[in-house]
Amino acid sequence: MLVFAIATFFTLVCVASAIALADCWVRGRYTFEILREERALLEAGFVPMAQPAEQRVRQALRFDALTGQSYPSGRLPVQRVIADRPRSRPDLTVTDVA
Numbered sequence: 001m002l003v004f005a006i007a008t009f010f011t012l013v014c015v016a017s018a019i020a021l022a023d024c025w026v027r028g029r030y031t032f033e034i035l036r037e038e039r040a041l042l043e044a045g046f047v048p049m050a051q052p053a054e055q056r057v058r059q060a061l062r063f064d065a066l067t068g069q070s071y072p073s074g075r076l077p078v079q080r081v082i083a084d085r086p087r088s089r090p091d092l093t094v095t096d097v098a
Helices: 002-044 078-084
Strands: 061-064 069-072
Touching: none
Parallel strands: none
Antiparallel strands: 061 069
């Protein structure tokens, strides 16, 4: 009985392996055909075009909490933000500090 169970197990493993190898072969062949078609198109002078989902229509905006304004993504105008803020609080004097 134990020998029969082990033989059945190995048979199932072999069948599953064969199915997996066949699946990889079919997928690889399909991908290879796509690559051959793309290479033929490139050699013919066609230029690949990006998918519409990969294209940005406009530049993304970033919100600056200090000034309350939106800026194009990238570097924020740090010099202007620092210049707009007061350097010290005018309501505090030296005598107010305990």
